[in-house]
Amino acid sequence: MACRKQPRGNWFCETRRLEAAPPSWDLRRGVCTGARKNGNRVFILAVSGFTGCGPDLPGNLLRMQTIVIGHKNPDMDSICSAVAYAHLKRVTGTPNVVAARAGNTNERIDFVLDKFGVEPPVFISDLSDRVSDVMEREVICVGADSTAYDAIHLLEKRRLRGLPVVDGERRFLGLLSAFKISHHLFPPREEAETARLITAPLSSIVATFGGKVLTGELPNETAEYLLLIGAMSAETFAERLRQQSPGRLVLFVGDREDIQRLAIAAKVRAIVVTGDLPVAPTVREAARAGGVTIVTSPHDTAISVDLARGAVQVGRMLEAEHLTFTPDTLLEHVREKAAHSAAFVFPIVDEGGVLVGILAKSNLFKRAERQLILVDHNELSQAVKGADKVRIVEILDHHRIGGFATDSPILFWNNPVGSTSTIVALCYQHAGVAVPPAMAGLLMAGLLSDTLNLNSPTATPVDRLVLEELSRITGLDPAGFAEEIFSVGSPLLTLSPEQVITTDCKEYEEEGVRFTVAQIEELSFSHFAEKQNALLAALEMHVRRAGLSFAALLVTDINTQTSILLCCGAPKFVQRIDFPARGPNMWELAGVVSRKKQLLPYLLQRLAGLTAN
Numbered sequence: 001m002a003c004r005k006q007p008r009g010n011w012f013c014e015t016r017r018l019e020a021a022p023p024s025w026d027l028r029r030g031v032c033t034g035a036r037k038n039g040n041r042v043f044i045l046a047v048s049g050f051t052g053c054g055p056d057l058p059g060n061l062l063r064m065q066t067i068v069i070g071h072k073n074p075d076m077d078s079i080c081s082a083v084a085y086a087h088l089k090r091v092t093g094t095p096n097v098v099a100a101r102a103g104n105t106n107e108r109i110d111f112v113l114d115k116f117g118v119e120p121p122v123f124i125s126d127l128s129d130r131v132s133d134v135m136e137r138e139v140i141c142v143g144a145d146s147t148a149y150d151a152i153h154l155l156e157k158r159r160l161r162g163l164p165v166v167d168g169e170r171r172f173l174g175l176l177s178a179f180k181i182s183h184h185l186f187p188p189r190e191e192a193e194t195a196r197l198i199t200a201p202l203s204s205i206v207a208t209f210g211g212k213v214l215t216g217e218l219p220n221e222t223a224e225y226l227l228l229i230g231a232m233s234a235e236t237f238a239e240r241l242r243q244q245s246p247g248r249l250v251l252f253v254g255d256r257e258d259i260q261r262l263a264i265a266a267k268v269r270a271i272v273v274t275g276d277l278p279v280a281p282t283v284r285e286a287a288r289a290g291g292v293t294i295v296t297s298p299h300d301t302a303i304s305v306d307l308a309r310g311a312v313q314v315g316r317m318l319e320a321e322h323l324t325f326t327p328d329t330l331l332e333h334v335r336e337k338a339a340h341s342a343a344f345v346f347p348i349v350d351e352g353g354v355l356v357g358i359l360a361k362s363n364l365f366k367r368a369e370r371q372l373i374l375v376d377h378n379e380l381s382q383a384v385k386g387a388d389k390v391r392i393v394e395i396l397d398h399h400r401i402g403g404f405a406t407d408s409p410i411l412f413w414n415n416p417v418g419s420t421s422t423i424v425a426l427c428y429q430h431a432g433v434a435v436p437p438a439m440a441g442l443l444m445a446g447l448l449s450d451t452l453n454l455n456s457p458t459a460t461p462v463d464r465l466v467l468e469e470l471s472r473i474t475g476l477d478p479a480g481f482a483e484e485i486f487s488v489g490s491p492l493l494t495l496s497p498e499q500v501i502t503t504d505c506k507e508y509e510e511e512g513v514r515f516t517v518a519q520i521e522e523l524s525f526s527h528f529a530e531k532q533n534a535l536l537a538a539l540e541m542h543v544r545r546a547g548l549s550f551a552a553l554l555v556t557d558i559n560t561q562t563s564i565l566l567c568c569g570a571p572k573f574v575q576r577i578d579f580p581a582r583g584p585n586m587w588e589l590a591g592v593v594s595r596k597k598q599l600l601p602y603l604l605q606r607l608a609g610l611t612a613n
């Protein structure tokens, strides 16, 4: 599909001929934002919503994740429409699209996903920003055995204030700050004696000043060495030697053979001859015989010693206190803690203690690069937790409009057809994309479930046309497939009473009155009588726990197109239900099968009468 970019970053399809458009394509109802008829040809001038342009998308759009998600307590329609719409978005060029679900699937949904070999959508319980959404994943860190010399140069090169220190398995050990390093290199006067003590491998000490071995070995084992400068007379030096244990001495000296010979005789660990000065062959020979290492340094004594002190391992100078978080931590929680912390960065570690990221204070102001497409609902009370904090870019739905505001224009296609799956099928047509058989199977299942195989009063002629088309693609007979779906896992037999009233449960708020309406579909009422008391008890409990005005359950027999309504809660409201009673808190609703089109308007009308009184 050819596309051109509009100045403000919106993407539109270029004018395109529609000779191949299916006959049921209804431009007036679609997402078309402009069309023109010329003889027998229809031209779509612009279609909004289909961001179908691949190669030259700006970087922020490429990183942006788009989540297509249905309502909480998902039903077949909401799962199937999300999966199929995510597929369409992907093939029309939106990068990084994920189908998600805001709750568990049920046996019927699992059966349908299995049948068409489709993975269930990703489960999302909360969309609030988490550490993993904003943390830096490419962490510059150092091993505990790195030298202060290497660390400080890394800090300078990367303009950092500190570094995480890790072990060989990348487990986080602590933070190294520039302050700690400078404390080591410039200790306070009263601790100045510690400046000559270096705990490091001899090989690292020599590496810091770029020394070369003349004779002997450079051990790689960490040991404590004492740096000594041979700047005094031979007599004074001999006196000094007697006060130290020579095996840990590293002597820095120029071309002073008397001092060198004294040191070899005392068997110091190593002699560093500075300024690249020559060493007499006889001295070398004596060192070799005495097992003393001789190294030459290209720098003079002052600089060589200075650099040698950088060999100390950073594992010895970690900040005692640090605050770490896991990738799953809510960002809100981190912001609160970080506000009271003097730390400059927060290491992010997994359950195994492995460093997986880092959070600077500036990262705390970032937002997750994520946007939402809601399918099969438009009320935030039914949306996944945290949806109110994420940009919603599209809504495809067939329910009532539940009071909803956005900051910027969005694609909001609310079409009072029988299912959101029907709308998604129309979107495929609008985009000129053939529905793949697996997606057609899912859309068929969503349509059949929501319209009870077109028997619900919510079903429209558009649903019939779309169902015919999907049936042609899948080769499945609608009646047979519907029977197959509804005979899987009777909710009354397979679910606990608590699950029955919460699985496909929707919450509403009207004039400050909060209530829920759940629905299950059965092939008959044969198991209802044995469960009715437990269901009523579960409803009572649900009302109290969730602090609702009332809660209702609609048990629908899809064969007889009849429902039984159970409702518990405020007596003032419950008394106003005037369907034929079937028992306390139970009514028979002949011909009522649709929650949204039949039951909800009835409940709202009863509620309006109550508040008016």
Ligand SMILES: [Mn+2]
Pocket: 077, 078, 376, 398, 418, 419, 420, 450
């Ligand atoms: Mn639906």
